[in-house]
Amino acid sequence: MTTTGKQIFTTLESDGTLTVEVATSEFAEPKGNQVLVKMEAAPINPSDLALLLGPADLENAEYTDGKIVAKMPEPFNSGAKGRHSQRLPVGNEGAGEVIATGDGDMAKALMGKRVACVPGTAFAQFAIADASMCLPLGDVSAKDGASAFVNPMTALGFVETAKMEGAKAILHTAATSNLGQMLVRICQEDGMPLVNIVRRAEQVHLLQDMGAEHIVNSGEDDFMRQLRESIDETDAFFGFDPIGGGQMVDHCFKAMEQVAVSKMSEFSRYGSNQQKKMYIYGRLDLGPTILTPSYGFGFTLSGWLLTPFLQSAGMETVTRMRQRVLDNITTTFKSNYTKEVTLEGMLEKDAVLQYRQMRTGEKYLVTPHG
Amino acid sequence: MTTTGKQIFTTLESDGTLTVEVATSEFAEPKGNQVLVKMEAAPINPSDLALLLGPADLENAEYTDGKIVAKMPEPFNSGAKGRHSQRLPVGNEGAGEVIATGDGDMAKALMGKRVACVPGTAFAQFAIADASMCLPLGDVSAKDGASAFVNPMTALGFVETAKMEGAKAILHTAATSNLGQMLVRICQEDGMPLVNIVRRAEQVHLLQDMGAEHIVNSGEDDFMRQLRESIDETDAFFGFDPIGGGQMVDHCFKAMEQVAVSKMSEFSRYGSNQQKKMYIYGRLDLGPTILTPSYGFGFTLSGWLLTPFLQSAGMETVTRMRQRVLDNITTTFKSNYTKEVTLEGMLEKDAVLQYRQMRTGEKYLVTPHG
Numbered sequence: 001m002t003t004t005g006k007q008i009f010t011t012l013e014s015d016g017t018l019t020v021e022v023a024t025s026e027f028a029e030p031k032g033n034q035v036l037v038k039m040e041a042a043p044i045n046p047s048d049l050a051l052l053l054g055p056a057d058l059e060n061a062e063y064t065d066g067k068i069v070a071k072m073p074e075p076f077n078s079g080a081k082g083r084h085s086q087r088l089p090v091g092n093e094g095a096g097e098v099i100a101t102g103d104g105d106m107a108k109a110l111m112g113k114r115v116a117c118v119p120g121t122a123f124a125q126f127a128i129a130d131a132s133m134c135l136p137l138g139d140v141s142a143k144d145g146a147s148a149f150v151n152p153m154t155a156l157g158f159v160e161t162a163k164m165e166g167a168k169a170i171l172h173t174a175a176t177s178n179l180g181q182m183l184v185r186i187c188q189e190d191g192m193p194l195v196n197i198v199r200r201a202e203q204v205h206l207l208q209d210m211g212a213e214h215i216v217n218s219g220e221d222d223f224m225r226q227l228r229e230s231i232d233e234t235d236a237f238f239g240f241d242p243i244g245g246g247q248m249v250d251h252c253f254k255a256m257e258q259v260a261v262s263k264m265s266e267f268s269r270y271g272s273n274q275q276k277k278m279y280i281y282g283r284l285d286l287g288p289t290i291l292t293p294s295y296g297f298g299f300t301l302s303g304w305l306l307t308p309f310l311q312s313a314g315m316e317t318v319t320r321m322r323q324r325v326l327d328n329i330t331t332t333f334k335s336n337y338t339k340e341v342t343l344e345g346m347l348e349k350d351a352v353l354q355y356r357q358m359r360t361g362e363k364y365l366v367t368p369h370g
Numbered sequence: 371m372t373t374t375g376k377q378i379f380t381t382l383e384s385d386g387t388l389t390v391e392v393a394t395s396e397f398a399e400p401k402g403n404q405v406l407v408k409m410e411a412a413p414i415n416p417s418d419l420a421l422l423l424g425p426a427d428l429e430n431a432e433y434t435d436g437k438i439v440a441k442m443p444e445p446f447n448s449g450a451k452g453r454h455s456q457r458l459p460v461g462n463e464g465a466g467e468v469i470a471t472g473d474g475d476m477a478k479a480l481m482g483k484r485v486a487c488v489p490g491t492a493f494a495q496f497a498i499a500d501a502s503m504c505l506p507l508g509d510v511s512a513k514d515g516a517s518a519f520v521n522p523m524t525a526l527g528f529v530e531t532a533k534m535e536g537a538k539a540i541l542h543t544a545a546t547s548n549l550g551q552m553l554v555r556i557c558q559e560d561g562m563p564l565v566n567i568v569r570r571a572e573q574v575h576l577l578q579d580m581g582a583e584h585i586v587n588s589g590e591d592d593f594m595r596q597l598r599e600s601i602d603e604t605d606a607f608f609g610f611d612p613i614g615g616g617q618m619v620d621h622c623f624k625a626m627e628q629v630a631v632s633k634m635s636e637f638s639r640y641g642s643n644q645q646k647k648m649y650i651y652g653r654l655d656l657g658p659t660i661l662t663p664s665y666g667f668g669f670t671l672s673g674w675l676l677t678p679f680l681q682s683a684g685m686e687t688v689t690r691m692r693q694r695v696l697d698n699i700t701t702t703f704k705s706n707y708t709k710e711v712t713l714e715g716m717l718e719k720d721a722v723l724q725y726r727q728m729r730t731g732e733k734y735l736v737t738p739h740g
Contacts, residue, residue: 051639079664082637244663267452269421270675283663291659293614294449297650297675303667305640 002026003036003100005125006343006368007089010052014084016077018056022066022343025124033104033131037115040142042094042122043335044346044355044364045150046177046242046282052090052123054080055286058352066344068352076286091122091366095137095145099126106131114140116148123343125368135322140329146365147178147335150306152325154281155182155333157309158240159192160317165277169193171231171239173248174284175215176203176360178335184212185332193234197227197248203360218248227255232262237274240304242282247290249278249301257295271296279304284358337365372396373406373470375495376713376738377459380422384454386447388426392436392713395494403474403501407485410512412464412492413705414716414725414734415520416547416612416652422460422493424450425656428722436714438722446656461492461736463519465512468504469496476501484510486518493713495738505692510699516735517548517705520676522695524651525552525703527679528610529562530687535647539563541601541609543618544654545585546573546730548705554582555702563604567597567618573730588618597625602632607644610674612652617660619648619671627665641666649674654728707735 007025012018030036044052054076061070072080095116101107114137117129137145162170172183175196184207187194195214196207207215214230217223230236237256241249253276260274276295281304291301310318325333338361341351346366355364377395382388400406414422424446431440442450465486471477484507487499507515532540542553545566554577557564565584566577577585584600587593600606607626611619623646630644646665651674661671680688695703708731711721716736725734 082631083639086637088637250658261452267456267458269453270677273678280667286663288620288663289661291661291671293653293656293658297673298678300670300672301661302670305667307640308643308668 002028003126007121007124008052008091008343008346009087010090011085011087012054012072012077012080012083014081016072016074018054018068018070018072020052020068020070020347022347027126027128030100030102030107030128032102033107034102034128035098035107035110035115035117035131035134036100037094037096037117037119037127037129037134038099039094039122039124039127039368040096041146042091042366042368043147043150043337044366045092045147046284046358047150048090048092048123049356049358050283051088053352053356058349058356061349063347063349066347068347089121089124091124092120093118093147093149094122094127094366095142095148096127097142098134101131104131110134110136113137114142114145116145118149123346123366123368125343135326137329143365144330144334148325148329148333151179151182151335152333153310153321154306155179155186156321156324157306157313158183159186159190160313160321161279161304161309162192162238165238167238167277169195169234169236169238171195171197171236171252173197173239173241173252174243176206177242177358178363179242181210182333184210189332193236195227195230195234195236195239197252206360218251224251224255227251228259231255231259238277240279240281242280243285244280244283245285245287245289247292249280249289250291252278253291253295253299257298271298274298275300277302281305336361336363338362340365340367342366342370343368372398373496377491377494378422378461378713378716379457380460381455381457382424382442382447382450382453384451386442386444388424388438388440388442390422390438390440390717392717397496397498400470400472400477400498402472403477404472404498405468405477405480405485405487405501405504406470407464407466407487407489407497407499407504408469409464409492409494409497409738410466411516412461412736412738413517413520413707414736415462415517416654416728417520418460418462418493419726419728420653421458423722423726428719428726431719433717433719436717438717459491459494461494462490463488463517464492464497464736465507465515465518466497467512471501474501480504480506484508484512484515486515488519493716493736493738495713505696507699513735514700514704518695518699518703521549521552521705522703523680523691524676525549525556526691526694527676527683528553529556529560530683530691531649531674531679532562532608535608537608537647539565539604539606539608541565541567541606541622543567543609543611543622544613546576547612547728548733549612551580552703554580559702563606565597565600565604565606565609567622576730588621594621594625597621598629601625601629608647610649610651612650613655614650614653615655615657615659617662619650619659620661622648623665623669624662627668641668644668645670647672651675706731706733708732710735710737712736712740713738
């Protein structure tokens with residue numbers, strides 16, 4: 001017996017036509033340790049947007065009821081040829097009620113429960129999920145539990161990564177995002193010094209109100225001086241950046257090196273011996289990353305993604321992280337949403353143009369049943 | 371008792387005036403495990419040029435006997451403010467005869483011997499060196515032993531790094547340099563697959579004559595296809611690049627990812643799980659490194675320098691590497707020189723304009739005593 005419901009699909013044709021639409025799908029019976037979740041809430045995360053919309057021209061797209069047809073510009077269309085003509089479901093995570101299960105014990109134990117899950121198909125009325133990745137929410141509402149995975153585990157993953165690599169402090173750019181605010185709270189709880197880079201005065205105030213100690217405003221003229229000062233105070237030679245393109249990573253490396261050089265007693269043609277590391281974990285800016293030759297050879301730039309991190313961290317660490325999220329889901333790991341939309345509402349022009357900007361405090365929650 | 375001799379110094383003033391000149395120096399008596407080496411031969415390595423000349427305007431410089439006065443353009447002058455007004459000696463390595471020693475046993479054992487050394491002041495008639503870093507050359511001439519350190523240990527260091535990190539093959543750009551040719555021979559001896567990227571047809575022939583198996587010509591229209599094919603054949607997801615600026619590293623990452631994606635059974639929005647790593651170890655191009663967002667998050671770009679590598683590799687590895695160099699100094703680790711120059715000859719316009727181009731097969735050897 002299958003279950004019928006609505007689901008969002010995104011399809012990119014080789015000629016650059018992107019179609020995003022609400023369609024009717026048949027959801028198969030769950031097998032083994034799978035569960036079928038009636039999705040009640042799913043956040044629109046930056047990590048969903050690359051697949052859902054990418055850098056398509058949404059200003060000039062055609063919007064009809066529950067459907068967008070837009071043009072994907074070059075070089076992005078050619079760069080995405082791996083997905084050409086594939087009708088792809090979207091939505092990393094969400095929460096809802098388990099309404100059917102496979103015959104595996106883990107799955108059966110979740111029957112009738114409210115869970116957070118990571119199906120990768122969360123923008124839908126129903127989703128098949130692995131029981132092992134579901135988090136039973138108990139009294140926590142679907143809305144409060146919808147973002148229990150991506151942001152909380154990523155923010156915790158940053159702190160775990162820093163500790164594993166022996167970093168004394170963390171630097172974070174675009175620091176007022178939902179994820180950034182979680183990171184502020186986690187670092188406060190763990191006593192990990194955190195340098196927050198933001199770009200507007202009101203973002204400085206937002207983080208100050210949270211009790212953040214080191215806040216640097218890239219919109220101010222003395223940004224580099226502020227940044228050096230914060231690095232000097234914290235020893236933050238290790239950071240995470242969701243912007244990707246442009247020179248933010250370069251600025252961070254440069255400031256780190258200037259702080260390290262200022263502590264050296266004599267000139268070295270090769271720069272300081274201080275190892276400097278930055279991870280890029282997002283692409284808010286799709287332009288190229290620019291690295292200038294101004295900090296010697298003691299730097300490492302790497303990509304950071306949640307799934308490979310969790311695979312390398314091991315089951316024990318992951319279990320501990322998940323428990324911490326569950327215990328603090330309405331406090332440390334709380335997400336805030338500007339607006340709730342249905343699946344159709346998610347594809348309306350005003351909504352799309354707002355949430356694709358990924359601005360601070362403008363996060364959307366999808367409620368597929370209403 | 372001091373020893374008097376000629377030595378090259380480079381001085382950059384804060385107004386951007388670079389002066390490189392042959393001057394007379396007093397060399398102090400060696401102490402402890404120091405030795406005083408009468409320098410007979412010293413190579414001009416790319417790693418010397420950054421300090422010696424940097425990106426100064428040498429076309430329009432003033433050349434007088436044993437002296438160059440040139441202008442350092444911005445932003446390089448400001449970027450080098452750590453060295454402003456300092457009169458710096460130059461020359462990483464060379465070879466010569468030990469004519470005086472401190473009273474340490476290691477030093478005394480070298481008295482009268484011909485050694486290769488790494489004083490950092492090799493462009494001089496005499497140099498103080500650490501006995502522990504000297505390599506006794508036995509019957510090997512000073513000319514043959516002059517380049518016993520930087521290139522051989524770097525090329526060996528690449529293979530050691532690859533093995534430590536579990537890489538199955540190595541990719542190398544600008545692969546016909548003296549260092550690149552050593553790497554070809556080492557990889558042949560060690561059975562390590564090597565992808566060589568060159569940019570001209572004659573460089574392809576040079577490496578073919580050496581028996582190199584995988585050669586890719588970036589000057590040809592189907593460069594990316596050649597590169598993908600070589601990566602596919604060797605699994606070279608790990609490489610070293612002395613160029614630094616521009617998009618060569620980006621091309622390598624892109625080709626690596628395309629090969630990895632071609633082996634995937636289904637599309638992933640995050641790209642392949644294949645870890646891709648490139649090390650930048652030089653700056654033949656002083657422009658910024660450009661990284662496009664076209665290979666997901668499974669990449670790492672890092673700087674590589676010999677000294678920190680040797681420190682992390684440990685004494686046992688370093689001793690084994692040095693012995694291998696000494697045993698094969700006229701074969702595997704042989705360097706070729708276009709021209710020999712005196713200290714004064716090294717500062718003549720024709721010479722400077724030639725060796726600063728760092729072209730294949732145009733390496734200079736300095737013979738400080740004429």
